[in-house]
Amino acid sequence: MNRPPDTTGLPLSGIRVLDLTIVWAGPFASQLLADMGAEVIRVESLQRPDVNTRSQPRMPQAMLDEGPWGSNYPDRKAGDRPWERSSAINLHSRNKLSITLDWERPRGMEIFKRLFAKSDVLLDNNAAATLEKLGITYEALSPLNPGIVWVSLPAYGMSGPYKYHKGYGANVEAIVGHTWLRGYTDSDPTTTYPVYHADAAAASSAAFAALAALWWRRRSGRGQHIDLSQAENMVHHLSQAVMDYSLNGRSQSTLGNGHPWMAPHDIFPNQGVDRWVAIAVANDAEFARLCAAIDRGDLVDDERFATIMGRRANASALREEIAGWTRQRSPIEAMNVLQHAGVRAGALHTTREVLDDPQLTARGFFETVDIPDVGSYPFCGPAVKMQGTPLHIRRHAPKVGQDNDYLYREVLGVSDAEYDELVAEEHIGDTYAELLHQPQTVKS
Amino acid sequence: MSGPWLNGDGASPSGALQGLRVLELGGRIAGPWCTKLLADYGADVIKIEHPHGGDPARAWGPYRDDVPSIECGGLFLHCNTNKRSLCIDHSTRHGQQLVSTLAESADLVVEAGRPGALSRHEVAYDDLRERNAKLVWIAISNFGQDGPYRDWDASELTLYAMGGAMQTTGLPDREPLKLAHTVLQFHAGAVAATFAMGALFAAEAAGTGQLVDVSLLEVFTSSPDRASLNLVCEAYTGSVTFNRSAAPGWSILPTGVYPCADGYVHFNAPLISWWPRFAEVVGKPELKTDPHFIDNLNDLRLKPEVDAMLLEWTMQRTKKEVQAHSQERGFAASAVNTMEDLFNDPHIVERGFFVEVDHPEAGTLRYPGAPFRMSATPWRAGRAPLLGEHTAEILEPLGLDLAAVARMREQGVV
Numbered sequence: 008m009n010r011p012p013d014t015t016g017l018p019l020s021g022i023r024v025l026d027l028t029i030v031w032a033g034p035f036a037s038q039l040l041a042d043m044g045a046e047v048i049r050v051e052s053l054q055r056p057d058v059n060t061r062s063q064p065r066m067p068q069a070m071l072d073e074g075p076w077g078s079n080y081p082d083r084k085a086g087d088r089p090w091e092r093s094s095a096i097n098l099h100s101r102n103k104l105s106i107t108l109d110w111e112r113p114r115g116m117e118i119f120k121r122l123f124a125k126s127d128v129l130l131d132n133n134a135a136a137t138l139e140k141l142g143i144t145y146e147a148l149s150p151l152n153p154g155i156v157w158v159s160l161p162a163y164g165m166s167g168p169y170k171y172h173k174g175y176g177a178n179v180e181a182i183v184g185h186t187w188l189r190g191y192t193d194s195d196p197t198t199t200y201p202v203y204h205a206d207a208a209a210a211s212s213a214a215f216a217a218l219a220a221l222w223w224r225r226r227s228g229r230g231q232h233i234d235l236s237q238a239e240n241m242v243h244h245l246s247q248a249v250m251d252y253s254l255n256g257r258s259q260s261t262l263g264n265g266h267p268w269m270a271p272h273d274i275f276p277n278q279g280v281d282r283w284v285a286i287a288v289a290n291d292a293e294f295a296r297l298c299a300a301i302d303r304g305d306l307v308d309d310e311r312f313a314t315i316m317g318r319r320a321n322a323s324a325l326r327e328e329i330a331g332w333t334r335q336r337s338p339i340e341a342m343n344v345l346q347h348a349g350v351r352a353g354a355l356h357t358t359r360e361v362l363d364d365p366q367l368t369a370r371g372f373f374e375t376v377d378i379p380d381v382g383s384y385p386f387c388g389p390a391v392k393m394q395g396t397p398l399h400i401r402r403h404a405p406k407v408g409q410d411n412d413y414l415y416r417e418v419l420g421v422s423d424a425e426y427d428e429l430v431a432e433e434h435i436g437d438t439y440a441e442l443l444h445q446p447q448t449v450k451s
Numbered sequence: 452m453s454g455p456w457l458n459g460d461g462a463s464p465s466g467a468l469q470g471l472r473v474l475e476l477g478g479r480i481a482g483p484w485c486t487k488l489l490a491d492y493g494a495d496v497i498k499i500e501h502p503h504g505g506d507p508a509r510a511w512g513p514y515r516d517d518v519p520s521i522e523c524g525g526l527f528l529h530c531n532t533n534k535r536s537l538c539i540d541h542s543t544r545h546g547q548q549l550v551s552t553l554a555e556s557a558d559l560v561v562e563a564g565r566p567g568a569l570s571r572h573e574v575a576y577d578d579l580r581e582r583n584a585k586l587v588w589i590a591i592s593n594f595g596q597d598g599p600y601r602d603w604d605a606s607e608l609t610l611y612a613m614g615g616a617m618q619t620t621g622l623p624d625r626e627p628l629k630l631a632h633t634v635l636q637f638h639a640g641a642v643a644a645t646f647a648m649g650a651l652f653a654a655e656a657a658g659t660g661q662l663v664d665v666s667l668l669e670v671f672t673s674s675p676d677r678a679s680l681n682l683v684c685e686a687y688t689g690s691v692t693f694n695r696s697a698a699p700g701w702s703i704l705p706t707g708v709y710p711c712a713d714g715y716v717h718f719n720a721p722l723i724s725w726w727p728r729f730a731e732v733v734g735k736p737e738l739k740t741d742p743h744f745i746d747n748l749n750d751l752r753l754k755p756e757v758d759a760m761l762l763e764w765t766m767q768r769t770k771k772e773v774q775a776h777s778q779e780r781g782f783a784a785s786a787v788n789t790m791e792d793l794f795n796d797p798h799i800v801e802r803g804f805f806v807e808v809d810h811p812e813a814g815t816l817r818y819p820g821a822p823f824r825m826s827a828t829p830w831r832a833g834r835a836p837l838l839g840e841h842t843a844e845i846l847e848p849l850g851l852d853l854a855a856v857a858r859m860r861e862q863g864v865v
Binding site: 035183200269342351 | 598622627628630648669674685688710783792817819823824
């Protein structure tokens with residue numbers, strides 16, 4: 008039998024997580040649990056390809072040959088099974104398992120409920136209506152497994168006027184004020200590009216919530232339902248602006264690359280095109296070190312720059328003085344010189360430079376994963392190093408239905424005869440039904 | 452200082468993490484955010500602060516009327532609710548002994564600071580594990596406990612730059628931009644809390660604790676907000692999917708921020724199959740079957756035409772109207788809220804998210820409420836401690852009477 012790698016000794020070994028998550032925030036929440044050894048099972052179906060999380064089952068090659076979207080596929084080739092090649096699935100679903108079942112048919116729902124009864128945690132970040140329509144709610148199913156820890160992390164929460172609103176990460180950013188609080192100081196929000204911090208924020212909080220509830224279950228024997236509004240959760244991350252409103256009734260606007268009190272606090276141009284180094288100076292002593300490092304001791308004596316207030320008021324003049332030095336150096340050279348002088352500086356690394364970064368490399372942060380039919384590539388390893396229980400990428404992201412054999416036969420105890428029926432009914436399989444029924448377009 | 456319990460079903464008198472004993476050292480943002488999550492859900496968190504000013508974040512504001520006060524900084528007040536403050540100088544012999552004694556009965560230490568700094572005072576993990584084998588120690592640092600950058604200093608800005616995401620945020624013909632304030636350090640705090648819980652499960656199973664090494668750079672680099680995905684794309688193809696030269700969106704459907712009558716709205720159209728919804732939103736159902744568009748939904752040359760139709764419609768409506776009308780038609784549009792809008796947003800208000808908390812020096816303020824609501828166990832709305840507020844209360848059970856505490860105070864230990 009094709010069994011998933013052994014997790015004995017890992018922190019969450021023996022904890023089974025039903026992963027109903029899609030797109031972004033949810034899969035990254037379950038990644039944190041999978042990296043620590045939980046048995047995270049992606050529940051997938053052959054009838055409804057998960058286009059937002061894996062890929063369109065058929066990607067027009069012309070869309071990939073040029074432009075940013077194509078970089079999500081190795082060598083810009085979607086291949087016959089793009090849903091197993093795309094970047095996101097291979098990033099966030101390493102260490103997870105995959106089962107296929109079609110819960111829109113009674114037999115699939117029955118299997119789902121059997122698996123649910125044997126699980127410890129359920130994670131779901133679907134729009135609130137999606138699972139309700141199927142009858143998959145905490146209220147309906149928890150009697151089958153009162154110990155279940157069920158974490159719902161929709162965009163806005165499980166109640167309230169926006170419960171059924173469509174919300175992706177960037178929508179949440181708008182509602183909580185992050186879109187308003189970032190951007191260029193001399194422009195308006197139409198020049199802000201979408202960012203997805205709300206997804207990161209929801210992922211880490213949801214994983215923590217699941218474990219806090221499991222901790223309590225160990226002591227009380229009781230499960231519970233967690234309502235995590237991605238929006239409310241992210242409000243906390245904007246603390247300085249939220250508390251300023253609370254204290255002063257002041258609605259902050261963007262600081263650009265500036266800081267409420269550090270100065271200078273900005274990025275500076277380097278040699279080359281679009282190359283930059285970030286510098287942050289918290290006090291006069293750090294400013295003196297910066298001036299010495301760039302051989303401009305005269306700036307310390309310049310009364311315009313003697314105090315934080317002065318450096319803030321004369322920011323553009325100071326910026327030109329510092330840029331005179333940075334323009335003659337590469338970002339990495341500038342960072343090294345300044346850091347060795349005790350100045351907070353960071354190169355604006357290109358993505359390639361991050362992969363080659365000496366610090367990340369020395370700590371073995373990137374792990375090379377060999378993915379059959381995809382290739383061998385480096386991925387970010389677990390976010391944190393646990394010295395007593397080292398964490399690694401144990402297995403690549405699952406192919407669709409990769410763990411059917413183990414989950415149906417060993418976990419659910421399905422007989423050979425029943426297994427064969429489920430294959431025939433296209434609950435169990437490894438290829439989407441719409442492709443199976445168009446054999447002329449599928450190369451085996 | 453613990454406050455009233457909210458949410459939950461009343462069956463449990465306190466939070467999910469009741470009984471968990473936590474020490475916090477070092478302060479700032481990621482560490483306190485980690486321990487705030489623990490404290491608000493029931494853990495007993497002792498915040499060990501240096502007598503000279505305490506947690507550095509006490510000096511970071513924002514302050515009422517911008518007047519500095521170590522008790523009233525908004526960031527500090529928010530990140531330290533439900534904790535007890537113990538003022539100790541752990542560089543003194545007495546201070547070391549107090550930290551060691553407290554660590555003997557703690558489940559978890561969350562420390563944020565320069566790697567190696569605590570070893571000098573014999574209060575590092577290697578010193579304390581001998582007294583408490585099950586102790587879990589979360590060490591949060593800029594770059595991790597080893598490696599060539601171990602001793603470098605950093606800030607949110609420089610770490611976001613080094614993690615590679617900053618090079619990809621902003622406009623193509625302008626300088627790159629950071630995210631607002633310190634959002635990634637908050638994420639790092641929540642990541643640290645997650646791995647702390649994992650290490651506590653492992654300690655319970657194996658009977659031994661461990662050191663958990665949290666590098667802010669590594670958390671930033673593995674953030675789902677574009678950094679980690681771009682790294683995969685780079686490895687796949689030598690180019691990235693999110694960058695400053697990419698057009699926002701991948702079809703002619705609106706994705707991004709658009710102006711409206713009283714502000715701005717964010718539209719998000721992840722799938723070209725949403726075209727009929729767009730037609731409904733702008734009140735032109737005939738567009739649903741117009742071959743000029745439906746045969747060319749990926750042709751970005753048509754985008755200005757589509758944007759013009761949308762703008763003509765949005766500019767006659769408020770952000771709330773645009774949001775409501777679009778969402779009723781299944782289109783992911785959201786008002787771009789200011790802080791004032793957020794505090795008055797009907798959804799946030801109806802869910803009762805913000806809570807009022809009283810503080811002896813800062814007064815009654817509105818704070819963000821539970822980051823998630825647990826159906827059985829409650830979350831508590833408490834306040835941050837005054838510097839050293841609980842010193843005597845914490846030291847007395849250790850056999851130190853008030854006279855001894857007073858002597859230590861004179862010696863500058865507490």
